[in-house]
Amino acid sequence: EDQVTQSPEALRLQEGESSSLNCSYTVSGLRGLFWYRQDPGKGPEFLFTLYSAGEEKEKERLKATLTKKESFLHITAPKPEDSATYLCALTTSGTYKYIFGTGTRLKVLA
């Protein structure tokens, strides 16, 4: 059965304290892996799409990487406004539908 696991479940960082969020998966035929941030009471905001192992994408303080078993979302020198829930989702060769991880709740303290 296809599975997506995000860790940690929750993370508290001091402003400027870099860290990484993990999205590990066991699926039959990964097609795409997607990262989003979601603020309370809002829809998910698109961050990155990764398709191949070894692929990396960056946007401001965020960098997403992908291997054959997991993806990392690296946050460099985070600011309080980076506080949100970060979701990863993926599609497989068997379905176009998203399989979601459970999310990581990030809190960045000033």
Place this chain on the structure above:
Amino acid sequence: GAVVSQHPSRVICKSGTSVKIECRSLDFQATTMFWYRQFPKQSLMLMATSNEGSKATYEQGVEKDKFLINHASLTLSTLTVTSAHPEDSSFYICSARKRTTEETQYFGPGTRLLVL
């Protein structure tokens, strides 16, 4: 860009009434749109997938007659909650895909429904 809007953002209705939620892709044509439901502190739960001009495909356990979906154009999909009851109160989010070859979904801001 890839902007998706939803209207209304918040709605309160009486039990037994119907509520329509609109989802629009503002700067692209969406061949496929998705409707999700999200409960507090939980992940998104897919309700149905709609392709322009065809009938929606509903997930197991989702009542077709209760949650009517219409995808009349490449930029508009609507979800109508018919004869709403308090247990239908939730956060409804739509998403859209640009083309069938691109799998990234772009989400709307969500609609908070409260049924009294």
